[in-house]
Amino acid sequence: MAIVEQGFDVRRFGDRVLDLFLPPQCLACRATIDRQGALCAVCWETVDFLASPCCGVCGHPFEFDAGEGALCAACLDRRPAYGRARAVLRYAPPARDLVLGFKYGDQTYAAPAFGRWLARAGRELLAEADVLVPVPLHWTRLFQRRFNQSILIARALARESGLPMAADLLVRLRRTPPQGRLSPAARRRNVQGAFAVRSGREESVAGRKVLLIDDVMTTGATIEACAEALFEAGAAGVDVLTLARVVR
Ligand SMILES: [Zn+2]
Ligand SMILES: [Zn+2]
Numbered sequence: 001m002a003i004v005e006q007g008f009d010v011r012r013f014g015d016r017v018l019d020l021f022l023p024p025q026c027l028a029c030r031a032t033i034d035r036q037g038a039l040c041a042v043c044w045e046t047v048d049f050l051a052s053p054c055c056g057v058c059g060h061p062f063e064f065d066a067g068e069g070a071l072c073a074a075c076l077d078r079r080p081a082y083g084r085a086r087a088v089l090r091y092a093p094p095a096r097d098l099v100l101g102f103k104y105g106d107q108t109y110a111a112p113a114f115g116r117w118l119a120r121a122g123r124e125l126l127a128e129a130d131v132l133v134p135v136p137l138h139w140t141r142l143f144q145r146r147f148n149q150s151i152l153i154a155r156a157l158a159r160e161s162g163l164p165m166a167a168d169l170l171v172r173l174r175r176t177p178p179q180g181r182l183s184p185a186a187r188r189r190n191v192q193g194a195f196a197v198r199s200g201r202e203e204s205v206a207g208r209k210v211l212l213i214d215d216v217m218t219t220g221a222t223i224e225a226c227a228e229a230l231f232e233a234g235a236a237g238v239d240v241l242t243l244a245r246v247v248r
Contacts, residue, residue: 027101027110028094037113039098047098048090050121050245058220059086061247081224081231082212082238087245088114088121091216099215099244103149114243115156122157122211122241129211129239131204132158132165135226136195138175153243154213169205170226171198179221187221195226197233206234217245 024033026040028047033040039047053065055072058080062070089095101107102114119126134150142148151167158165176194179187197205210230212223217240227238 027107027113028098037109043094043098047095048092049117050087050090050247054086057084059084059245061090080220080227082220082227082240084125085217085220085223085240085242085245086122086125087217087242088117089244091218091244091246095244102152103215104145108147108152111152111156112159114153115160118153118157118213118241118243119160125211125239125241126161126163128209128237129163130208131169131210132161132163133169133210133212133226133230134165134167135212135214135222136167136170136172138172140175149215150213153215157213157241163211166204169197169201170195170229179218184219184221187219188224191221191225193225194222195229197229202233205230207236209237209239210235212238212240214240214242215244217242219246 024036024038025031026033026043027037028039028043031040031042050059050061053062053070054060055062055075056069057071057075060072060074062072089098091099098110102110132154134148134154136150137145137148148167151165154165154167157163172194173196174194176191179190182190212226212230214223217223220240223240223242227240230238
């Protein structure tokens with residue numbers, strides 16, 4: 001079959017089918033562009049992709065290179081529960097529109113692009129990880145939203161990286177109130193004990209290096225509560241990779 005010899009790409013074929021119904025749009029501003037699942041030239045220029053130098057632990061970007069393994073003031077003051085956290089984008093417009101459109105606007109066709117970006121930004125973390133674990137939603141929220149954006153992102157990254165994804169290892173035990181206006185310490189209290197490793201799945205965590213996946217890292221309180229639950233079940237390490245992070 002001719003198409004097989006030419007290397008049939010299911011994803012590209014899917015994009016073509018999508019094109020029939022929807023002209024390709026920029027993932028952030030929705031301007032018409034020439035291919036599905038990408039940014040327009042203007043957004044590509046304005047989106048703030050995070051890169052080194054950054055804090056060796058939380059990934060907070062540094063203006064100047066402070067040397068390998070240098071830590072930011074917040075991490076020196078209180079070391080987070082996870083090992084290292086890295087993110088693709090700074091959470092500010094237009095990247096914020098990109099993340100919110102994905103989470104609430106059903107723009108799930110952005111997932112393959114996110115998977116590619118995460119694979120690049122998380123290269124070092126992926127090299128040491130055994131399994132990708134998305135941050136779970138409480139079932140009531142999953143019911144409202146119909147999908148967990150972190151699972152979609154983790155699945156796209158699993159395809160890119162070849163690492164297994166385990167969406168059922170962590171459970172969210174309770175629905176936590178919105179964290180919007182809370183201080184970092186109050187956020188940590190808010191989510192403390194909100195996550196656990198699913199009972200009977202501890203052996204899938206013990207001795208393994210977990211890479212937690214989420215859409216946005218704000219203060220890191222949610223991620224830390226997940227990391228604590230994983231360490232309690234015997235994880236050998238917990239790193240974090242998110243699509244975006246708040247930079248103050
Ligand atoms: Zn755009
Ligand atoms: Zn830091």
